[in-house]
Amino acid sequence: MGTIGDVGEFGLIARLTRRLPQGPDVRLGPGDDAAVISAPDGRVVATTDLLVEGRHFRRDWSGPYDIGRKAAAQNLADVVAMGARPTALLVGFAAPPDTEAGWAERLYDGLADECRVAGASVAGGDVVGAPGITLAITALGDLGGAAPLTRSGARPGDVVAVRGRLGHAAAGLALLTGGRDGPAELIAAHRRPEPPYAAGEEARSHGATALLDVSDGLVQDLGHLAGASGVRIEIDSSAVPVPAILGPDGLLHALTGGEDHAFAGTFPPDAVLPSSWTVIGTAREGAGVRVDGREPPTGAWDHFPT
Amino acid sequence: MGTIGDVGEFGLIARLTRRLPQGPDVRLGPGDDAAVISAPDGRVVATTDLLVEGRHFRRDWSGPYDIGRKAAAQNLADVVAMGARPTALLVGFAAPPDTEAGWAERLYDGLADECRVAGASVAGGDVVGAPGITLAITALGDLGGAAPLTRSGARPGDVVAVRGRLGHAAAGLALLTGGRDGPAELIAAHRRPEPPYAAGEEARSHGATALLDVSDGLVQDLGHLAGASGVRIEIDSSAVPVPAILGPDGLLHALTGGEDHAFAGTFPPDAVLPSSWTVIGTAREGAGVRVDGREPPTGAWDHFPT
Known part of the structure; x- marks a missing residue:
């Protein structure tokens, strides 16, 4: 050819x-x-x-x-x-x-x-x-006549929920970087994310106050949402989905790994979410992101490494 | 900083x-x-x-x-x-x-x-x-409610007209390539095109049947219009605006030089165009582009030079 x-x-x-x-x-x-x-x-x-x-x-x-x-x-x-x-x-x-x-x-x-x-x-x-x-x-x-779901609508008291895989792409990238070629599921997650595209419509129909896609890492992206909304996001690490396949660094991958293109949103406290969504925390008065009350781990993507 | x-x-x-x-x-x-x-x-x-x-x-x-x-x-x-x-x-x-x-x-x-x-x-x-x-x-x-002005609407009998500078950016580029820094007007034309943005509205209000911007060169771009419309475009080189500043290769620059982002369009035979437009030819039955009845010069931009 x-x-x-x-x-x-x-x-x-x-x-x-x-x-x-x-x-x-x-x-x-x-x-x-x-x-x-x-x-x-x-x-x-x-x-x-x-x-x-x-x-x-x-x-x-x-x-x-x-x-x-x-x-x-x-x-x-x-x-x-x-x-x-x-x-x-x-x-x-x-x-x-x-x-x-x-x-x-x-x-x-x-x-x-x-x-x-x-x-x-x-x-x-x-x-x-x-x-x-x-x-x-x-x-x-x-937008089909609806208001856009921005990053700035979260209010103190809202619950924080995620839909889609977290940490899989990062774990797959870590494997490739280390010269390994499995588990295949993680390599595949790095190569081809599967954003749950239905999440936007679901979030809207359940009254989401803010929504974003997790591209740089959950903590970093929720930090953007917290900043734009003027709230603090408190994450309960035990509620974050960390399947065993993610390995010993699973929680770190789930908190800081980007590129899975999961969706994270905030919803009114009384929202009844479908089972595809997992509540992982709460929005409070304040600023920044806390995981179990502490400063979160870093490790997010840097676009201009020196 | x-x-x-x-x-x-x-x-x-x-x-x-x-x-x-x-x-x-x-x-x-x-x-x-x-x-x-x-x-x-x-x-x-x-x-x-x-x-x-x-x-x-x-x-x-x-x-x-x-x-x-x-x-x-x-x-x-x-x-x-x-x-x-x-x-x-x-x-x-x-x-x-x-x-x-x-x-x-x-x-x-x-x-x-x-x-x-x-x-x-x-x-x-x-x-x-x-x-x-x-x-x-x-x-x-x-589009403000109007039909888009595509490349495919030209009909045999339409007049072909241009609005904006031709060949200036190409002449400026030739100067820079040759290590020269003037005439300043041509260098400036290479550095900063000045598309006559009013041309779209003008063309529409005068019944244009097709319109495009001259990015790759007049002959090449009119070739695309001819192909999409299923007509032949006949250009009269003596009608093409070639100011003296373009130098001895002026007509070649005007016919093949891109990047000035002039606009070229076709209009019904009876269209009365504003003086900012210059009629340079006619659409006929057939295919391709002819200049004074002959195969046009080449020299257009190649995106994948080998």
């Missing part, structure tokens, strides 16, 4: 676009100056992330399909964390000309499949040459 | 966000999982571009402010080329930790100022560490 340098920019775009089925929210898909996507609410939720090879993914640790799934998932989760329904992704793809065109195709297959899981489509994008591989993903979504 | 590694991810985000005034279309700006932007039309126009240092800009040829202006301009122009009003940008910024924080601040000043010219705001984004500087810009816009 050859490299993307062989097939050229427009050849590559044609190959990739062919793999991107367009859902009903896409009024005008790839091929024009811009895409047109439905926004029936009259507002659009929009978020963007850059993923850089060597920082956010490694081609020797993850295949292109999983890199695509994960890149889409982390942005779709941001849209869901606003209480919105994802509608579309735009994908910027930078790669060296000697990258195999088949590698790029499998990447886009992963992007398209994760979109399908969340009910969205890849509606447009850009491909450029670059020394390394970089993905720029923008996700759009629709 | 120090490097972005010194100030850290969240310190950098705080510094940059402070420089981004939020216009009325931004319902929720930077700081949450996603931004919320007005989309009164019920549809949103969305486009994304990646700009890679060394490929799309050089820090020794352009300062951060101009890089920001240009990065914003090329995406805002794509929104206008759909006949839409730009509302917001999302900006992904990847940079090495040793990048000066002040450099990043001036970049964002440029992004914000270009947005202001077009009536939009920088509503959100992402900052990450990377070996080189990469910008990922997503622009959003609103």
Whole structure:
């Protein structure tokens, strides 16, 4: 099949676009100056992330399909964390000309499949040459007439609950870093997060006062929520789900590991949550995050390591 | 002030966000999982571009402010080329930790100022560490109830017209490549395009059947329009605006040079266009682009040079 340098920019775009089925929210898909996507609410939720090879993914640790799934998932989760329904992704793809065109195709297959899981489509994008591989993903979504679930709505007395896996991706990354290839479930969790996309709608229908997706680590992300809401978040570590597979560092992974894209929210004290949600703490007057009354462990992701 | 590694991810985000005034279309700006932007039309126009240092800009040829202006301009122009009003940008910024924080601040000043010219705001984004500087810009816009101006609506008999500078950025780039620093007007055109943002509304109100922005070069971009519309575009080279400052290669620059972000459109034969538009040709039955009846010159931008 050859490299993307062989097939050229427009050849590559044609190959990739062919793999991107367009859902009903896409009024005008790839091929024009811009895409047109439905926004029936009259507002659009929009978020963007850059993923850089060597920082956010490694081609020797993850295949292109999983890199695509994960890149889409982390942005779709941001849209869901606003209480919105994802509608579309735009994908910027930078790669060296000697990258195999088949590698790029499998990447886009992963992007398209994760979109399908969340009910969205890849509606447009850009491909450029670059020394390394970089993905720029923008996700759009629709609020369906509801107020966005921000980080700033938590009130003292609210309960704090989570939905989705915690610490699995971090434990998997620790295994790969240590040169190990199992347990397979943890490696898979690092390679391909499975955000519970239903969490946004569930949180909204149960009166959530604030919601976010756990991308940098539970303690760090709840710290952002605490700061934006002007509350202190108190976590009871014994309530945090730590399955045995996470190993001896399980609680640390669950508290500080990012990239599982679980959802954490606050709810009124009398909220009756579905069993898929686990109450792990309470919002109080004050500031910051406490775990069992103490300063929490650190170990969160640093985007600019020196 | 120090490097972005010194100030850290969240310190950098705080510094940059402070420089981004939020216009009325931004319902929720930077700081949450996603931004919320007005989309009164019920549809949103969305486009994304990646700009890679060394490929799309050089820090020794352009300062951060101009890089920001240009990065914003090329995406805002794509929104206008759909006949839409730009509302917001999302900006992904990847940079090495040793990048000066002040450099990043001036970049964002440029992004914000270009947005202001077009009536939009920088509503959100992402900052990450990377070996080189990469910008990922997503622009959003609103159609105001009108049909999008696509590339596929040109019909045989339509006139082809352009609005904005052609060849200036390419001539400026040729000067810089040759180690020259003047004429200043051409260097400035390379550093900071000035898309005539009013062109989208003007084209719409004069019945344009197709519109695009000239990013890769007039001949190449009209080739895309011809292909999408199923027509042949015939250009009369004597009608193409080639000011003397473009020098002996002026016509070649005007036909093949990109990055000025002029607009090219097709209009019904009886359209009476404002003087800011120049009629340069006609759409006919057939395929491809002809200049004075011949195969056009090549020389367009290749995204994957080998």
